[in-house]
Amino acid sequence: MSEPFAAAGQPVIRAAPRVLALAVPDLALQRGLRSRPGGGPLVLCEEGQVVQASAVARAAGVRPGDSLVQARAACAGLEALPLDRAADHKALQGLAEAMLVLAPAVEVGEEALLLDASAAAVGVSANAAGERRPSPFVASVESGRPLPQGEGCPSLESEARLAGRALEMARRLGYQANAAVADGKGPARALARSAAGGTLVVPPGETARAMAALPLEALELPAAALARLAAVGIRGVGALQALPPEALVHRFGLPGAEAVRLARGEDRRPLVPYLPEALPEEWWDCDAAVENAEPLLFGLRRLAERVAARLAGRGLGATRLRLRLALDPRGEERLFFPLARPSAAAAGWLLLLRERLGELRLGAPVTGLWLAAVEVAEAPPEQLAIGDRPEVARALEVVLSRLAARLGEAALFAAEPADRHRPEAAYRAVSFRPNGRNGARPSPSGRGHSDSAEATRGEGVCPTATPAATPAGIRPTRLLDPPRPVVAEGEGGRLTALRLDGRAFPVLCLAGPERLAGEWWSQRFDRDYYRVRLEGLGDAWVYRDGLDGRLYLHGLFD
């Protein structure tokens, strides 16, 4: 425990902070109802069972625990949504971002937000970026209402107003919540979750009394401790408060001590502020609409330096950049820049940016620029070895950028062998890596990864499989997607030529078959592959499809 110490070495007994807890009961259900103004019967379900039911559904006899089939039988027109806890948490984060205008620190808990109520009366709050700006709450106080007595100790009235504003803001955003202000975040959260509705403001020092009426479950103790306390007949917080504190510590260790603190309203833990996890984006407004590249490159240099500096400070490098150009009078152009390796070097980025901007033909002047790192990875320090040629990597980045510009991003990937029999699925698309040393993989999609080649080509990906060996058979260097139908020409039962797109290619020799079949569980295939040497075309990989009986050219051996 790191308690602050006074200069004389005496520990300072820190009072529990005043915390406003905003509990959002049945958050998933509320989220669902928010987008359904009609208010029809709605349930949230998981594994075919109802977890939460709206009032309309409950009125029709639907209960949590019912099977979905039972619920549908009980309630006509019932709509069912799957439970999505990640989305719930995200929604709570969104609410927390909005609450940042009311409090300097907001913690995102489970189905509850915790707002620092201590600073409400001081008159300032901080936004996510750390910039201090006047608090709207303080502004309203200053507009005629009495200030609290005593500096740094907000009055109950102002706390109630803070709670009211928080509830109102939640309501505007579509959520019904319960609020409680109390000493310490644990008690505040327990009181808010147990509140039947509206606002509860517990005066400083009175939290223990307010807690006494709650059931023991409100303390959210570990299940084992809760069961043991129930076994000795302790079912409410009030009964727990009556026990000798040391007795609980003896018996339950840290959870026991924690329970005592919560029950007495002595939770001194600070809030864990929510920091939005966003990738850096910088913008630049042109003074006037720009029609050629040179002024844009000037602005771009500044943007690139800022974004790169922010990334570098976090030890990250961009693997993909996005440049948005605002057009006059409206509209925008978006450009993406894949990088060959994670990089936080602005100079390197500018090579690509200049290349693309030089070739760009815009329909309107540009009024502003936004540059963002939309995909990042950890950028380990790089040390060049003797013989390394960094200029080659830079040249490759230029090539990649050109290819992406000409063919589209989806066409640019590297192929790794995949453990599948079906030839067209026997590889998987991965980010192009010019060499093995810069092998840091892009961050997960939650940190800015978007429509990459992996997403579109991920069918054959097997994350847990061991790296696949090369297929036993020799495979063509070029695979046609889709395979091209060919027609066999023969004589006396012997194949003499294959006709492709109306042109006949004489068959010089033929080997096979290699029989590949399977995947009956999804898209069954059954093919006999032959390696056929065709005059004028070289060695070709041709198969007879066992399902439709036709011949297809699937690849070419170069």
Place this chain on the structure above:
Amino acid sequence: MPPRYAELRCKSNFSFLAGASHPEELVDRAAELGLSALAVADRDGLYGVVRAHAQARRRGLPLVVGAEMTCEDLTPGGGSLVLLAADREGYANLCRLVTAARRGTVIELGGPRQPAPPGPPRRSSASASPPPVGGRSSAPPPGEPHPARPALAEPERGWPRRESPGVSLLAMLERARGLYVLYPGADAGVAARLREAFGRRLALAVARHHVAGEEARIAAARSVGERLGIPVAAVNDVHTHERRRQPLQDVLTCVRLGTTVEKAGRRLFPNAERTLKGPEEMARLWRDFPQGLEAAAAVADACRFRLDEIRGEHPLPPVLADPTLSPSPSGRGHSDSTEAKRGEGGITGMPLLRALVREGARWRYRGPPPEEVERQLARELDLVEQLGYSSYFLTVWDVVRFARSRGILCQGRGSAANSAVCFALGITSIDPVRMGLLFERFISAERGEPPDIDVDFEHERREEVIQYVYQKYGRDRAGMVCEVQSYRARSAIRDVGKALGLSLGQVDRLSKLLSSHDDVETVTPALLAQAGLEPEGSPAVRRALELAGEIAGFPRHLSIHVGGFVITRRPLDETVPIEPAAMPGRTVVQWDKDDLAELGLLKVDLLGLGMLTALSRSLRLLAGHRPAPACTAHESVAEPGTREASSAGVQLPYVEQRSDEPARRRQESCAGHQHPDSLAEIPAEDPAVYDMCCQADTIGVFQIESRAQMSLLPRLEPRRFYDLVISVAIIRPGPIQGGMVHPYLRRRDGIEAVRYPYEPLRPVLEKTLGVPLFQEQAMRLAVVAAGFTPGEADELRRAMTHKRSHARIEAMRARLVEGMAARHIPRQDAEAILRQLHGFAGYGFPESHAASFALLVYASAWLKRYHPAVFACALIDSQPMGFYAPHTLVEDAKRHGVEVRGVDACHSGWECSLEGPEPGTASAPGEVPALRLGLRLVRGLPRAVGEGILEARRLSPFASIEDLARRARLSRAWLSRLAEAGALRSLERGRRRALWRSLALSGDAGDLFAGRAPPEREAELPEPSAAEEVTLDYAATGLSERAHPMSLLRPALAGRGTRTARELGSMRDRAAVEVAGLVIVRQRPQTAKGIVFVSLEDETGIANLVVMPDVYHQYRPLVRASPFLLARGRVERTGRVVNVKVRELRPLALAPAVGPHSRDFH
């Protein structure tokens, strides 16, 4: 000339998750395709060869026996060789190699294992049943011709089990004789080494599956073959009998690898070519190499061994008499002639058997046996001699004698009870001559089938007997029979669903749609929708159901048969591979009982029976405490002129020992002197016992405690032993499905006249009032009414006892109809007889078996009647067994006036015990004992912890919880467990206070501060309510001695008119009623057409609910899972039998939070 081809490399589904066809399917397909032979070579085992052999014999296809063995050092990464048995010696070597591969040790070369006599008995047999035939209880059994081995002490540790079977190449080379080897590789060095060992009995195997790179391998193998002069045979490495099985093959691969089809990738076969192909197709495939086909056919021709060769190899080792033994079977008499013969150096075989039977008969009949018995014994002995089964009888006798010498209760069951020889040898307890039992049901010369003797032992001590057999005969001559565990619908859906990538939740819901006996076909779209699964929207669900239907019946793994032992004269591992079982100390053979029967190998069933354990415990408790019986004299004196007196003259076998004193003994018994030392001394034919049975007061009584039995007893009104025999036999699927139950009861009640469809059937059916109830009667009925030969009748009997017997019986229908028509049996009667015979296919008892069980029925009923505390104590300590959970047994004991005292660390033993009037004092002779529950009932408490408490308590009583914790070295966790169970009641007032104090004690056992608590202020803890106490009792021990949970709800229930179980008994038929209770049994018998029977227990007794299918479907979740139920319906009364036909069900909302404690059979 058409091409010839024999498939030499073929795996069945007995390669366990590696092959996708049954052996029978492979054989059938091979015969259809016209293969010249088929070699079934499963992976490291011979599990499926007997089934394949039987089918091949039926189809006339030569079957080569083999196995694909893992050779650990064939190549650096290991490799496989296909070993095929060319002759008997090769087969023996194959078995030994498989044994070695499973055992994981180098094969011991050398002479046969030396059996040894057992050591001294472990405990006195004072409380056991009659002394063993052939020796004093304290004497060692007869000796062996081999030098003595060390005395039997602790059970052998057995063989180490090896998870990845395999043998070294050296081991293979040492066992090369008589084996033909296929090497599926192309390594010239390996091929050269193999050629040195196997010479001309080696071939290289090549396969063509149209996969990349195989042509190079084929070319390499052919080149090596040409260079070294080794023939190259074409094989197909068959895994399926038809290509359509490939999806199943893929699924099995995924199950084996623990992955899904999506993720398995190239670990699945690339195509479906590993399937059986006919000669023409193979000839086309190998157009460039026809010699490969010829070589394969030649190898098959060279492998001449057929499994039929081991049939008739008389397998049992001889049992020799020990010259030092007393010849008397009982230890009380002797035969001079036998003594003289033994004195000359020992006898064996028939002479020994005849001598033992002669002495046994004198012991059984207390002197010379009656003439008819003598005649029967002579006839049986002649037949045994003629068929050469003397060793078999002697072996079983030896095992039984060993058990008795150790004081282990045992009794033969099944058809062996038809044998007077078995009765004389002490193997069975029923006198078949007096019972008029049919010896031919046991052995018949015409049938030529080995006899089958099943013996029950106390289930908790059966392991001693098993280990005795291993030690006496050696693990290379004795092995337990395996049981192949096959996929059932639920397990099939579970595994297939996971392999197809269904979520765990989906798999769980799918499998829960089925009960343990359901088929996959019973899953309807409506049922799926009910479980939240949409088959139309999910092809994976539909496919999972299809494949699960196909995989059902596939072998999944091996387990040990309940008690089957196969013992052989020559080393057993020359006949069948032996492998260590998962259970330590056990070794099993790779064949199941049907396989053994197919090849005519003898097996002895050493079974465990919980009731024998309970009876043994009861006898020990009686001997130790000699408590006052719970009866008064007038209750139990036999009424003259009861049915017993005028019955058909069947007497209990016990009666022979005291036939001249029944009335006096009965009087004595009621005066309080009923403390039999053995089952044989239990007073016979006691009317009070039958009175109890007539009232269906039979909870805990062997075999007649089920709800169906309890419903029958008031109608059957058993008044004599034979009524119990009928009671045991009549509630079986056979008599129920054959519609025999109600006609029998009506005739018994005199409502319906006794008649015989064909007068000559009178002697067959007279005992059972013209209705066939036993298997023997069904056999005789076929002989008399339809002109079956005894052989045909036996075929009928076998059909009746076979798992899929309905079809086989149907096949005999024409023969039966024709026979009955020839005897002018009216068509209506003939139909009835056919229906009865068809009903027997559902399972029926032989009369001998029912009679053996009836002995235990009577003994247990007598104990319950006179010593309910003793009986309950023994039953609870013998759990798991029987039909009811301990809480029901305790409630029943309380209703019989037994004082039940809770678990107490200061007074309880590990097991339950009997106490005197004062808690903690042992019950003295003549006192009415109280039942003290044992520490074993505290859930999760290890026996070692309990023993630690007892050991510390023996030194001095515990003064406090701290004292207990310190001296018994209890950790806080165990102490808390005891406190929660209320077991600290003598040390602290109230369970909560005890738990509170326990939780304060420091550290774990061995800690410096263990058992000490820091000082603290007194805590005020609320007193628990009665409901809370009961709830905590159930949570910690599964029962409560304080009160029945329902008694706590009674005031509220009585207010709304809910009736008790006892009140139901006095309600009129069809009355509307509401009852409530704790669900103790749920049954959905297959014979009941979807009706569910639920038993609700309250503080007064048990209420029986009948839930019709429509009501069941409406309240399915409640019926299947709710611990308490409130039922509304109508009373259905038939005589004294009362049921409630349910119309509506509700959960009992106010019930204490007691979890499910029912025993469910659905």
